Amino acid sequence: MLxxxxxxxxxxxxTIDGAMIIVALVLSYELVQSFSRRLAEFLDYTxxxxxxxxxxxxxxxxxxxxDSMRTKSFASLVMDLLKVxxxxxxxxxxxxxxxxxxEFSRIYMVTFFACSLVLMAAAKGLVKLLLRYLRRRGYxxxxxxxxxxxxxxxxxxxxIMEHADWGLVIAGIVGxxxxxxxxGIPDCPRLGGFDELIDIxxxxxxxxxxxxxxxxxxxLVDNSLSVLQEMGxxxxxVIDLYDVPAARKELTMFHNDIPILTYHCKAFDAGxxxxxxxxxILGAVVGLVITALLFPFIxxxxxxxxxxxxxxxxxxxxxxxxxxTCWKFRSMRVDxxxxxxDLMDRNEMQGAMFKVKDDPRITRVGRFLxxxxxxxxxxxxxxxxxEMSLVGTRPPTPDEVEAYQNWHRKRICIKPGxxxxxxxxxxxxxxxxxxxxxxxxxxIEQWSLWLDIKLICRTIWVVLAAGQxxxxxxxxxxx
Numbered sequence: 024m025l026x027x028x029x030x031x032x033x034x035x036x037x038t039i040d041g042a043m044i045i046v047a048l049v050l051s052y053e054l055v056q057s058f059s060r061r062l063a064e065f066l067d068y069t070x071x072x073x074x075x076x077x078x079x080x081x082x083x084x085x086x087x088x089x090d091s092m093r094t095k096s097f098a099s100l101v102m103d104l105l106k107v108x109x110x111x112x113x114x115x116x117x118x119x120x121x122x123x124x125x126e127f128s129r130i131y132m133v134t135f136f137a138c139s140l141v142l143m144a145a146a147k148g149l150v151k152l153l154l155r156y157l158r159r160r161g162y163x164x165x166x167x168x169x170x171x172x173x174x175x176x177x178x179x180x181x182x183i184m185e186h187a188d189w190g191l192v193i194a195g196i197v198g199x200x201x202x203x204x205x206x207g208i209p210d211c212p213r214l215g216g217f218d219e220l221i222d223i224x225x226x227x228x229x230x231x232x233x234x235x236x237x238x239x240x241x242x243l244v245d246n247s248l249s250v251l252q253e254m255g256x257x258x259x260x261v262i263d264l265y266d267v268p269a270a271r272k273e274l275t276m277f278h279n280d281i282p283i284l285t286y287h288c289k290a291f292d293a294g295x296x297x298x299x300x301x302x303x304i305l306g307a308v309v310g311l312v313i314t315a316l317l318f319p320f321i322x323x324x325x326x327x328x329x330x331x332x333x334x335x336x337x338x339x340x341x342x343x344x345x346x347x348t349c350w351k352f353r354s355m356r357v358d359x360x361x362x363x364x365d366l367m368d369r370n371e372m373q374g375a376m377f378k379v380k381d382d383p384r385i386t387r388v389g390r391f392l393x394x395x396x397x398x399x400x401x402x403x404x405x406x407x408x409x410e411m412s413l414v415g416t417r418p419p420t421p422d423e424v425e426a427y428q429n430w431h432r433k434r435i436c437i438k439p440g441x442x443x444x445x446x447x448x449x450x451x452x453x454x455x456x457x458x459x460x461x462x463x464x465x466x467i468e469q470w471s472l473w474l475d476i477k478l479i480c481r482t483i484w485v486v487l488a489a490g491q492x493x494x495x496x497x498x499x500x501x502x
Contacts, residue, residue, distance in 0.1 A: 033089050039146055040083060044076060047139035054138070055131050062128060074118045075111065082107040097151060101144050106473050110298065112136045113305070154190070164190040166228050169211070170220060171235035171261070172198040177208050179235050179261055184210060194227050220247050224256055235261040298472050303406050306413045306479070310403030321352055321397060324388045331357040334401060339418035342438045347410040349418055350401035354389025376423060376456040396486050402441050414475040415440025416463040434463035442482040
């Protein structure tokens with residue numbers, strides 16, 4: 024019954040969202056038309072629904088908007104909606120420009136997504152307030168029985184009791200009697216021992232049984248799990264995991280049969296990697312178009328100053344030790360590699376990285392290219408081919424990786440990027456490779472698609488407004 028109720032609420036939520044998108048389409052048209060009077064007939068814009076409805080509903084589901092909102096704050100809900108509308112706006116606007124460039128109004132599209140965001144946030148806020156009101160009065164609530172004892176079970180119970188608006192009601196605790204060293208849980212009645220669990224579920228209104236037991240007591244679950252499932256009671260387990268600092272834990276089913284507990288250092292899953300790859304492809308295409316426009320001028324400047332190839336390539340280390348050829352416009356003399364060893368005593372960086380102020384190998388044109396980051400434009404090809412990402416960690420050379428400490432290697436567990444957290448964090452002031460590694464690892468552990476978008480925007484701002492993403496003191500990416 025409760026599952027059917029959840030499905031019904033999901034369908035209602037999807038219907039409301041679809042209605043809000045349609046209302047936003049009409050409202051934004053009226054707003055823009057009232058100010059500009061330059062839009063075509065409204066029916067000429069209804070084709071947008073063919074693209075925006077499936078895209079937005081997919082993204083709403085992907086970002087968990089249709090999951091249970093019991094434990095989700097309104098602020099986090101709005102942030103998820105903002106991500107949905109930003110990504111949906113990019114996808115929809117791109118499709119709109121390609122399919123109907125003649126009828127494409129940027130102001131209308133921006134206004135439409137702004138209205139949609141406000142309307143959806145308002146609708147979901149009202150639904151959340153209504154459900155909170157009903158749950159505080161006993162409607163749409165779930166009665167749970169906690170099986171266990173100790174600090175972990177007490178913490179779980181306290182979190183539930185602190186959030187009455189979630190609609191979770193603790194029917195009681197099942198476990199050993201509290202000893203002098205282990206106090207009971209206040210406001211949680213003890214209903215009996217482990218051996219009475221099935222009878223307790225029969226005598227009381229129980230929707231879910233939550234096992235919160237230490238690893239050595241998990242054998243107790245085997246005696247009850249099959250019976251509880253036979254009775255139709257939902258069973259959940261608070262797993263007492265092996266604690267690995269800074270590791271993310273994920274419980275999955277291998278081939279839908281074998282449960283596997285995974286510890287990993289990065290936040291990416293298959294869906295997130297797909298969206299990141301879509302962003303990379305879109306950015307790489309735009310970057311290569313810009314490269315093509317600037318290529319004649321850059322090529323002419325390089326050739327007029329010095330003879331030699333236009334491009335410079337070097338082997339770099341990518342994701343988990345994969346090697347690839349990284350490309351850039353040549354900004355140094357042709358014999359730069361042979362003279363690198365002569366400059367090692369001037370290296371300003373501590374650790375596995377090379378950085379020299381006023382590097383004599385850099386040409387005058389190369390100095391300008393580095394200052395404006397135009398020397399890295401060919402790396403958009405590396406992004407398009409999947410060897411790099413728009414945002415990631417600096418791609419190291421093989422000899423740098425050989426000098427890494429164990430914890431340094433975490434920075435190469437993802438694809439390297441054209442820009443990243445280190446590149447927009449005043450990198451010309453950093454003289455310790457350990458600090459570079461810490462910034463890269465912070466990016467890996469805190470990654471989100473929204474973080475990538477923010478870093479791309481910061482990079483564009485620094486390049487255009489300040490021109491200091493790359494400067495004379497910045498370490499060479501390809502040396």
